[in-house]
Amino acid sequence: MEASPKREETFVGRPVSGRSTDELIKLIESSSSFEDTMEEIKPDLVDKTFSQRLKELMDRRGAKVSELVELSLMSRSFVYQLCSGEREPGRDVVLRLALLLRAGIPETQRLLRAAGRGALYPRVRRDAVLLYALREELGIFETDELLTGCGETPLIIGS
Numbered sequence: 001m002e003a004s005p006k007r008e009e010t011f012v013g014r015p016v017s018g019r020s021t022d023e024l025i026k027l028i029e030s031s032s033s034f035e036d037t038m039e040e041i042k043p044d045l046v047d048k049t050f051s052q053r054l055k056e057l058m059d060r061r062g063a064k065v066s067e068l069v070e071l072s073l074m075s076r077s078f079v080y081q082l083c084s085g086e087r088e089p090g091r092d093v094v095l096r097l098a099l100l101l102r103a104g105i106p107e108t109q110r111l112l113r114a115a116g117r118g119a120l121y122p123r124v125r126r127d128a129v130l131l132y133a134l135r136e137e138l139g140i141f142e143t144d145e146l147l148t149g150c151g152e153t154p155l156i157i158g159s
Contacts, residue, residue, distance in 0.1 A: 027040055050085070050116075057111070058083075061101050072097060074096075089115050091115075094115050094117055095155055096140055096156065099155075105120070125150060125152060129147055129152060
């Protein structure tokens, strides 16, 4: 059987690995030992902190921390602590930042995962509204209006 051609995946705009996610899952499923598995997939692992992902996204968007402070309506010290990795954000903070930075759905899911927060799940009405807002690149206030109109808790208004 001929090996499938290696596919170049990207993560934050850079090549990650020649192996697809499906190939990595098959390797994990067929491995006989944990140590061998981890050694085999080590080059394919992406392990970034929330602050690293946030900084990369800010760089790609040309955003400054001072702009995030102003636009996010969060305190200066809190935003700087998030960017430095001193503090981990709550789920809604991640979503506010993602909307501000026009992160899109895949990058927002990565930010949520890096922050140790639950991914957006389209079967949950609030999450479905947020996914729509991310896809449409809505601002925070537009998103809050949508959330409120659906009877869901807004990200900023009243929080």
